[in-house]
Amino acid sequence: MSHPINIRVEGTNELIRDLRKARIDVQEDARKVLKEMADKIADDARRRVPVDTGALRRTIRPWVSKKTLDASVSAGGKSGGVDVYYAHFVEHSTKKKPARPFLYPSGRAHEQETEARLTAVMYEALRKGVEG
Template identity: 30%
Template sequence: MRMSARVDGAQSLVRKLDRFTEATSNKIQRQVLMEAGEIIADRARELVPVDSGDLRGSITVSDKVRAYDGQGLTLGIGGPVTIYIGPQRGSKPDGFYGHMVEWGTVKMAAQPFMRPAFDSTRGQVQSRIRNDLAAAIAKAARG
């Protein structure tokens, strides 16, 4: 016995699934995370102790890990995209000593600014990521 079936709307469904893939692409994830990362960076710039202003000026958001050498924070949403937030080493101004300010040294007490910035903006950052990704997915679903 032979059976056949016809599915109406399959091509439309495939197109919508393709748009969903685009809405959650690395490019969209990067954009969403960069914008959310700026929330943390702005708060860190407010909290960082200022002497010359170089450390504050070096706090950036980037997708390039080499500039950070382990200082600062990383932000990701479970995909291949990761954003780095914190003082940038080798930049102008140079924030090479950010980790010493954050964690202290044998000669200087810690003056944390990155962790408090993250902690105080966590809810806002999560909401921003959730809302921006939801908007991108809804836009893709509408076509």
């Protein structure tokens, strides 16, 4: 009959606690970057959007999840009691009107900066983890 071998590494509790803290810090830093970039993309989209009454511009909103690291920028929906159903048509075109994209180009314009800033958050977390 064999018996299991157990090993316990001293200091593990502190290490696990530090890693859990770093994970939360990293998530908070990443969430901060996502919020800043979503705001920047929304501002860019507001500058790019064709304006007639301004209703479509008012519906451009950034969103970042508090629970997950999801972020988006949306346009359309209700604004001041007005249903701005046509956001999709402006972005993608209709049979009678050509596309006048504003969301997609805004996202693309900030794609590399967003990626670089999130990568920097990850590298900083790794650096802090290595240096202690």
